Amino acid sequence: MRNLLLFLAKYGHFLLFLFFEIICFFLIVNFNSSQKDIWSHSLSLYTGNVKERISNANNYLKLQEVNDSLHLENSVLLQEIINYKVYNKDNQYQNFEQADSLPYRLIPSRICDKTLHLRNNYFTLCKGQNHGIKKGMGVISKNGIVGIIKSVSDNYSDVILILNTQSRISVSIKNKNYFGNLVWRNNTFNKLNLEAIPKYAEISIGDTIVTSGYSTSFPPDIQVGKISAFEASPGGGDYIIDVELFNNIETISHSFVIDLQSNQEIDTLYSSDIKDQQL
Amino acid sequence: MNIILRHFLRLLLIFLFQFLLLKQIDLSFQNFNYIHILVYPLFILLLPLNLSKYLYLVLAFIVGLIVDIFYHSPGVHAAALVLMAFVQPIILKVIEPREGYSKDSSPTMHKMGLSWLFIYTSLSLFIHHFVYFSIEAFSFIYFFEIILRTIFSFIVSLIVIMLSHFIFRPKI
Missing domain, CATH: 2.40.10.340 (Rod shape-determining protein MreC, domain 1)
Incomplete structure (x- = not known):
């Protein structure tokens, strides 16, 4: 308590000054239109900067997640392209449009x-x-x-x-x-x-x-x-x-990884071939 | 006459002068709009030297707010005047005469002499004007304009204040 009083005695003048200036600052910023504009503008500049930094940091932490989702997206697109090429080669574009399940899955x-x-x-x-x-x-x-x-x-x-x-x-x-x-x-x-x-x-x-x-x-x-x-x-x-x-x-x-949906039949064919050869 | 009443009447007179006369004067021609005469700091400058530092601040805040009410600029004049009142003790210490201040010193020509009064007034007034015009612009993008306004207004205000010292010759 004594220390507090000593502190007040020593810095009270300065604290009172700060107190008044802060009140003035609030009055200036809230009730003067041009000062208000300048204040809100510069405030948004600085907070914008801070917000940008925060979002950058967050993005960096999410990088793995973003990468994986992009990878998933790529796989869907690549799958479309591969299947499209297969159909297109046989001039069966119509079938590609109508197919329920595509032969290649990624x-x-x-x-x-x-x-x-x-x-x-x-x-x-x-x-x-x-x-x-x-x-x-x-x-x-x-x-x-x-x-x-x-x-x-x-x-x-x-x-x-x-x-x-x-x-x-x-x-x-x-x-x-x-x-x-x-x-x-x-x-x-x-x-x-x-x-x-x-x-x-x-x-x-x-x-x-x-x-x-x-x-x-x-x-x-x-x-x-x-x-x-x-x-x-x-x-x-x-x-x-x-x-x-x-x-x-x-x-x-x-x-x-490429998964050929209809490969079971071909696989059995191959393996039976090999069996025949072995016999 | 009671000293408080004396200062109160002095304040009234300064306010009347400031609001009824100086506020109405338009000293701008064409692009030259740098002169705004502000004499109300004179009230703070005339307060007795042995006054409490706290009272300086409180009075400056109140006077500043009253001026702000008349100038429709809440806080601007008050901020400048409070800052001037805050640096007042520092200025007094810097320009203290060799024999120090006597107990009943008041900052008048009669007590302290012309040169001391001139330095005292001009230092305080310059700080006040600079702070006031800075806060009015509120951005140092307009630094050049702030400096011009400060200098021209300061000179004219200083002349008016010194003239008032000569005319009224306050003793206390």
């Missing part, structure tokens, strides 16, 4: 983990059996193919990357109808080899490589990469072709 997924610089590279996706992922489905990103599902658990799944010595994907050269296999032999990042293109084929550097659609993993006409170099193999009947990927696999963080 399952968007984040990539949980990846290895990139080994001989056999894998991705781990953050979705699994519970989300409808099955073994053998193809995985693509927005710029091209990524790999094939190798094994699935309840909530995670492993992907064999195309940058894996075991990977083998059926592709074709766009608009030219030559088919070959895309493999990874030379172990250089983002460079693959295209095999089994016969020497009589007319190819040139820069030709686009797309998926053939002859497997149940990938729909036709998904871009893969372009031819960066080729030479005739000595003594063989094929070209040795280097393919540069469109996809920068190092930087992708989201991918789509």
